Amino acid sequence: MTVPxxxxxxxxxxxxxxxxxxxxxxxxxxxTSAVWIGTDGDDVVISSQAGRRKxxxxxxxPRASLCVFDLADTERYVEVRGTAEVTVDEGRRLAVLLAERYEGEGAxxxxxxxxxxAVRVVIRLTPQRVLGNVT
Structure with a gap:
């Protein structure tokens, strides 16, 4: 069951x-791998390169867990457990979007x-359980 x-x-x-x-x-x-993340609806999206261990x-x-903590307040965190689907990142759109979010315009x-x-892929993690300390 998907969790919003x-x-x-x-x-x-x-x-x-x-x-x-x-x-x-x-x-x-x-x-485990450190990753840049975003959301698409209730899914978490991650950019990677085809062939990597993850x-x-x-x-x-497809089972996966993602833990993210707030860099400004490390007591705030979330864990998203669910299943992941891997697809090609057409036009490398997600890779570009996340690079610019994390490193700035033009990155x-x-x-x-x-x-x-060098095929870029999208990991789409669909939440089945969401835990943590966020308000």
Whole structure:
């Protein structure tokens, strides 16, 4: 069952706070990656590159957990648990959007200059449980 994001959670996720995405390795052990994040409706979206360990893990086992804390107040945090779908980032739109959110205007240009074989993907995490300390 999909869980909607509250306004407080959405504000935390839409601010330039870094998240830690946890996936499951083939041997069952956890794998974590620091990621830039955004929202699309009630889904959390993350940009990555095809072939990375987190992508291979999610293609095999879509279960994931994302923890994000407020850089201005580290007692405020949210954990989003759910399932993820990986799709191609057409036109590298999400990569550019997140780069500009986190690093400023024009920062996304580097993603547009990548060679075609550097395929960017979108991880779309659909929340099934949302926990944390946000108000």
């Amino acid at each position: 994001l509250s306004d407080a959670v959405r504000r935390l996720l839409d601010a330039p706070n870094v998240g830690v995405l946890a996936t499951v390795n083939p041997d069952g052990s956890p794998q 992508i291979r893990n999610l293609e095999r086992d 996304g240009e580097e993603y547009l200059r990548l060679p075609p074989e």
